[in-house]
Amino acid sequence: MLQTIEVTKTSQKKTKPNHSELGFGKFFTDHMFTMDYSTDKGWHSPRITPYAPLTLEPSSMVFHYGQAVFEGLKAYRTADNRVQLFRPLKNVKRMNLSNERLSMPEIPEDLAMEALKNLIEIDKEWIPTEEGCSLYIRPFIIATDAFLGVRPSSTYKFMIILSPVGAYYNSGEQLQPVSIYVENEYVRAVRGGVGIAKTAGNYAGSLRAQTEAEKLGYDQVLWLDAIEKKYVEEVGSMNIFFKIGGKVYTPELSGSILDGITRTSVIELLEHWNIPVEQKRISVEEIFEASERGELEEIFGTGTAAVISPVGKLKWGERELTVGNGKVGQLSLDVYNTITGIQTGTVEDELNWTLKID
Amino acid sequence: MLQTIEVTKTSQKKTKPNHSELGFGKFFTDHMFTMDYSTDKGWHSPRITPYAPLTLEPSSMVFHYGQAVFEGLKAYRTADNRVQLFRPLKNVKRMNLSNERLSMPEIPEDLAMEALKNLIEIDKEWIPTEEGCSLYIRPFIIATDAFLGVRPSSTYKFMIILSPVGAYYNSGEQLQPVSIYVENEYVRAVRGGVGIAKTAGNYAGSLRAQTEAEKLGYDQVLWLDAIEKKYVEEVGSMNIFFKIGGKVYTPELSGSILDGITRTSVIELLEHWNIPVEQKRISVEEIFEASERGELEEIFGTGTAAVISPVGKLKWGERELTVGNGKVGQLSLDVYNTITGIQTGTVEDELNWTLKID
Numbered sequence: 001m002l003q004t005i006e007v008t009k010t011s012q013k014k015t016k017p018n019h020s021e022l023g024f025g026k027f028f029t030d031h032m033f034t035m036d037y038s039t040d041k042g043w044h045s046p047r048i049t050p051y052a053p054l055t056l057e058p059s060s061m062v063f064h065y066g067q068a069v070f071e072g073l074k075a076y077r078t079a080d081n082r083v084q085l086f087r088p089l090k091n092v093k094r095m096n097l098s099n100e101r102l103s104m105p106e107i108p109e110d111l112a113m114e115a116l117k118n119l120i121e122i123d124k125e126w127i128p129t130e131e132g133c134s135l136y137i138r139p140f141i142i143a144t145d146a147f148l149g150v151r152p153s154s155t156y157k158f159m160i161i162l163s164p165v166g167a168y169y170n171s172g173e174q175l176q177p178v179s180i181y182v183e184n185e186y187v188r189a190v191r192g193g194v195g196i197a198k199t200a201g202n203y204a205g206s207l208r209a210q211t212e213a214e215k216l217g218y219d220q221v222l223w224l225d226a227i228e229k230k231y232v233e234e235v236g237s238m239n240i241f242f243k244i245g246g247k248v249y250t251p252e253l254s255g256s257i258l259d260g261i262t263r264t265s266v267i268e269l270l271e272h273w274n275i276p277v278e279q280k281r282i283s284v285e286e287i288f289e290a291s292e293r294g295e296l297e298e299i300f301g302t303g304t305a306a307v308i309s310p311v312g313k314l315k316w317g318e319r320e321l322t323v324g325n326g327k328v329g330q331l332s333l334d335v336y337n338t339i340t341g342i343q344t345g346t347v348e349d350e351l352n353w354t355l356k357i358d
Numbered sequence: 359m360l361q362t363i364e365v366t367k368t369s370q371k372k373t374k375p376n377h378s379e380l381g382f383g384k385f386f387t388d389h390m391f392t393m394d395y396s397t398d399k400g401w402h403s404p405r406i407t408p409y410a411p412l413t414l415e416p417s418s419m420v421f422h423y424g425q426a427v428f429e430g431l432k433a434y435r436t437a438d439n440r441v442q443l444f445r446p447l448k449n450v451k452r453m454n455l456s457n458e459r460l461s462m463p464e465i466p467e468d469l470a471m472e473a474l475k476n477l478i479e480i481d482k483e484w485i486p487t488e489e490g491c492s493l494y495i496r497p498f499i500i501a502t503d504a505f506l507g508v509r510p511s512s513t514y515k516f517m518i519i520l521s522p523v524g525a526y527y528n529s530g531e532q533l534q535p536v537s538i539y540v541e542n543e544y545v546r547a548v549r550g551g552v553g554i555a556k557t558a559g560n561y562a563g564s565l566r567a568q569t570e571a572e573k574l575g576y577d578q579v580l581w582l583d584a585i586e587k588k589y590v591e592e593v594g595s596m597n598i599f600f601k602i603g604g605k606v607y608t609p610e611l612s613g614s615i616l617d618g619i620t621r622t623s624v625i626e627l628l629e630h631w632n633i634p635v636e637q638k639r640i641s642v643e644e645i646f647e648a649s650e651r652g653e654l655e656e657i658f659g660t661g662t663a664a665v666i667s668p669v670g671k672l673k674w675g676e677r678e679l680t681v682g683n684g685k686v687g688q689l690s691l692d693v694y695n696t697i698t699g700i701q702t703g704t705v706e707d708e709l710n711w712t713l714k715i716d
Contacts (some may be wrong), residue, residue, distance in 0.1 A: 025417070025506025034418060053413045058390060058519050059383070063500050066424055103565040142421050146498060148521060150595055151642060152565050161416050163506060163712030190584040192543055194563040200424030201559015205552040207425070207461040208509050226548040227585045237508055311681025320664035329453070 002110055003046050005033070005118055010050035019130040019340050021055075022166035024305065029135075033115045033160040037105050040174035043158065048119055051161070057260055061153040062195060064339060067143035068200035070305045071122075073121050073261075074165075075129045075135040075357070083357040086343050088116055091259045095139060097259075098197035103152040104141060112139070117357050119160055124358070132167025134343075136305075138277065142146035149291060155190035168306045175328045175336055177283030177312025178301075180235060181218035183209045183283055184350075188234060190226035191255035195233075198258060203237065210236070220301075222284075224254065230283045236299030242287060245295040252279040262302040266335055268351060291321040298329030305352040307343075308336035360468055361404050363391075363476055368408035377488040380524035382663065387481040387493075391473045391518040391602065395463050398465045404469060406477055409519070415504035416490060419511040424556035425501035427456035430662045431619075432523075433493040433715070435485045436703030441715040443495075444636050444701050448619045453497060453520040455617075456555035461510040462499060469498070470516075475715050477518055480518075482716070490525025494663075526664045533686045533694055535670025536659075538593060539576035540642055541567045542675065544633055548584035550614035553591075555577035556616060561595065568594070576673060580642075586616065596667060598644060599690055607612075610637040624693055626709060629676035633689075640675050649679040656687030661677040665701075666694035 010030045017027050019329065028051050035046040052249075062068050071091040073345020078082055096146060099106055127135040139160045143153030168178055186209040194202060206221070213221045216242045220236035232251050239260040242249045248270055251261055270277045290296040299311035312326045323329075341347025342354060368388045385396055386409050393404040418425050449602060450470045456466055474495065478485075485493040497518045501511030527534055543565040547553020564579070571579045578594035589648040590598060590609050598609045598619040606628055611617055628635045639685050648654040657669035670684045682689075699705025700712060 023507075028504075048520070051416070053415050056408070056414050057411050058517055059386060059521075060483045062421065062558075063426055063498060064558060064561070065565075066426060066430055066495070066560070066562035068421055068424060068558075068562070070422055071485040101566060103569055104563050138417075138507070139419060146386075148494070148563055149381075150564075150568075152569065159416055163417075163602075185550055186685060188550060190551065192545035192584060193548065193551070194559070198424075199559065199562060200420075200422060201552070201557065201562055202424075202510055203422070204557060204559055206422075206461050208459060210508075210528070211461055211510065215662035226550060234711070311413060 002114060003044070003163060005045060005115060006047040006294055007051045007118070007122070008047065009122070016126060017164070019128045019133050019166060022128065022133060022164055024165045025163050027164055029162040029164070031119060031122050033119045035158045035314060037156040037158065039154040042208065043105070043111070046115060048122060055303045056144060056227065058144040059148055061143035061145045061147060064148060065143070065150060067102050067104055067153055067272065067295040068140065069095060069102055070138060070140035070198055070200070071095050073137045074343070075127055075251070076344045077129050080345070082139050082345065083120060083124050083127060084345065084354040085116070087261055087353050088355055089113065091266070094198065094259065094261070098199055099141065101197040102199055104143070105154060107141070107158055115160055119162065120305060120357055123162055126164050127160060128164050130167070132169065136163045136165045138163065175308060175310050176330060177323070177326060178219035178326055179308045179313040180220050180222045180311050180315065181213035181216060181318035182314060183213070183223055184229060186225040187226035189256040193256065195256035196258065206237065206282060222314065225254070229283065231313065232282045232284060232287070233257050235301040235311065238303035238306070238319070241266060241300050241302065242282065243298035243329065245289045248275060248277045250279055251282055251284055252275065254281070260302055262339070264306060265339060265353065266302050269338060274349060286340055287314065288319055288321055296321070296323060298332050299323050300316060302334045307339055308332055312321065359471060360495060360665065361402070363473060364405040366405070366407045367479070367480070374484060375522070377486050377491050377524060377657055378701040380486065380491060381522045381524055383494065383521050385483040387479060387520040387521055388594070389480050391477045393516050395514040395516065397512040401463070401465060401469070406480060406612050407413060413503070414502060415605070417504040419501035419503045419505060422506060423501070425460050425511055426498065427453060427462060428496060428498035428558070429453050431495045432662060432701070434486055434702045435487050435647055440703065441478060441482050441485060442703065442712040443474070443491070443664055443715065445619055445623065445711050446713055447471065448474045449497070449695055452617065452619070455457060457499065459552055459555040460557055462501070463512060463635070465499070465516055467531060473518055477520065478715055480620055481520055484520060484522050486522050490527065492523055492680065494521045494523045496517065496521065517598060524556065532664060533668050533690060534683060535668040535681070535686055536577035537671040538578055538580045538669050539571035539574060540672060540674035541571065541579045541581055543547060543585065545584035547614040551614065553614035564595065570624065582642065583612070590640045590642060590645070591615050593659040593669065596661035596664070599624060599658050600640065600654070601656035601661065602648045606633060606635045607640055608635065608637055609640055612639070618660055620662060620665060620697070623697060623711065624660050627693060627696060645672065646677055646679055654681060655691050657681050665697055666690050
């Protein structure tokens, strides 16, 4: 039987920010969800309470040994004023894969889904209605034992916080291409490591390369495999797709790549459109060769924040290439418009991806 | 000029635990050190206050993107009742190397050293006097921006907490050999990653393999290189040494191995004793071959917690070897007795490793 989520509503609602100042992940709603885990009780005390700081011992394991996993998804308001989520069960399932890799306890799927739905229902007036805006949802789990021995924590907190976010691309503009630096020194992950998990440490480890690429004038980093430094893995914190000679390619899930939900959705959408997609090992050399042959048509990243992020330029050592004269390709646009249309209810959800909340 | 550390002492000292219940990292002293960082002010407000929980926003970056580094060292009480630290400046310097890799701000070495000394002076009555016991010191830095965008935090907290710890080996016993499982699926780190940094994520990633090794009946895991899965990297969260045919070997710092302070000290001590030590790439195959030739004399791990941890057994796929009939070797014992003797003041500190506090 599903545990009952206890609800305590705030007595003092916050002033909502104007959509022009939203940005990403800066503002948080009036409530949050929390539940606790202990080895003896399992997950217990699920509750929605006013958004408030956490109080943790300085020795809490999350600060020292990094057992921390998270997810990111969005709630959208449709034109007919309904609230919907995009494939939320996939996030819950992936969170449990991350939990497994990090020796953290599995969360009950149905309870996590109830928590998501209830929390968003309570704070639904925070979902921005302006084009491109949405309510970003951040479920996360942290280890809370007050103990410095290296072993899995015996207590955890699972929380969900909500943040109204602005349009990723400036209004009035369609997608904007980004310039990418192919990273040859630092690596994101390696097979046998934690690259397949959405865990805090992966992001901490990626910052240095990102900062250095920015200093060189590039927007983001393309990660190569850690072993041969030849094969494409991810771009920034997104998965990556290539359109070459009419066919679409994306790196296969090799054991070090995050299994992105937008990635899966793009693959399914392309298949639905009868456009061939191949998941395989892709070398940077192949990409440059395709470009030289004039067959490299499009490159784009996929992720929850931007949905689709077209790549305009790729810098690899001394070599540089421009994709499609630096303009955004038609497939990138079609995929972007279709997925965001399904998310916001303006395009029919033929693939049954959305979940209505109210 | 060094910033002044403001001191607020507790009005209510805690009851100190009996040394028999100490264990490791379970109890914390009466005070802690904290200082804050912001991009505009730099490191500021260094202070010693009563030990107390932290209050952090649920969106604090440490919970999500894992910018967290730490150090571990110990304070010892000598027979003539003085307090000393073991090579503490090396920890401060390594913390700054970790900071650099994780895009975190450098801490001022002299201020960190002052903080260590002042905090330990204030809580020195917590240093256990029983044999093998000490005061474990845990400096750590966490990212505190209340923000969900992936970029380096602009605010941090540097803290030092202290924990009286019991003897690693049971009293009356000398060193005890451990059994080791050579891990062939999971990896700890790869060159270009964060293995060289003492950062939270490395420890989270290691738990799964450790748990699985324990289930198979082994005490700890031997980590291999991530690329060829042939070469020895670390053992558990320690560095590793091999004595083969009269000579000592330890894996060279390849870009994925933590530069351990006990490791360095063992190398320096052996050189001081005119025992040859070679830092090189060492394959597991070589170790098994040396064992078959009857030349594998000793294996031991080195780290702050255990100082020296002799390896008695090594399991690698279907192969298994026993080191020195499962008994602790003479070199392991000599190194252990000398280093712990220097730490506690019973052996002359010829290499000038200790720092007296009072």
